[in-house]
Amino acid sequence: MVSDLAAAIWMYTVGPWLDHSSKFTRTGTLGGHHLLxxxxxxxxxxxxxxxxxxxxxxxxxxxxxxxxxxxxCVISVIALTGLLALILMALLSRLLFGPLRP
Structure with a gap:
């Protein structure tokens, strides 16, 4: 329940930015659908x-x-899938490309 509420607050505050920032951040909103x-x-x-x-x-x-x-519970998993994919992609890119700053 807490993670659903956190995802709702997160989508309300930074959802539009995630939709329009880049294709990578659209992953967090399930392809640019932050209101859904x-x-x-x-x-x-x-x-x-x-x-x-x-x-x-x-x-x-x-x-x-x-x-x-x-x-x-299935609805909750669907709501958190985008966030989980965004975090995993960020960790994978960090692992593959190393630190972003010298």
């Missing part, structure tokens, strides 16, 4: 927050609530 990513992250957060209340902090569940929890 903002909506997806907020949806995942709100679903998980509601399910936390309904399932007594995820300790008691019914089959329908378990399906809803799994759907919310």
């Amino acid at each position: 990513l903002l909506i997806i992250a907020l949806t995942g957060f709100l679903m998980l927050a509601a399910l936390a209340v309904l399932t007594d902090n995820f300790t008691h569940s019914t089959p329908m609530l378990a399906i809803a929890r799994n759907v919310a």
Whole structure:
């Protein structure tokens, strides 16, 4: 839930810059769709927050609530995929090309 909220805040503050800065930074917004990513992250957060209340902090569940929890987790993974890809590409470029400054 925390990472969904962080992704939503991140997309709200720097999403437009990530969309228009370069093709590399567009990776963080799933190809330049920061508003869609903002909506997806907020949806995942709100679903998980509601399910936390309904399932007594995820300790008691019914089959329908378990399906809803799994759907919310998939939505959260989709929201965080762009950020994860951006971080991995930055680390890989650092590994391949070394330090950027002498």
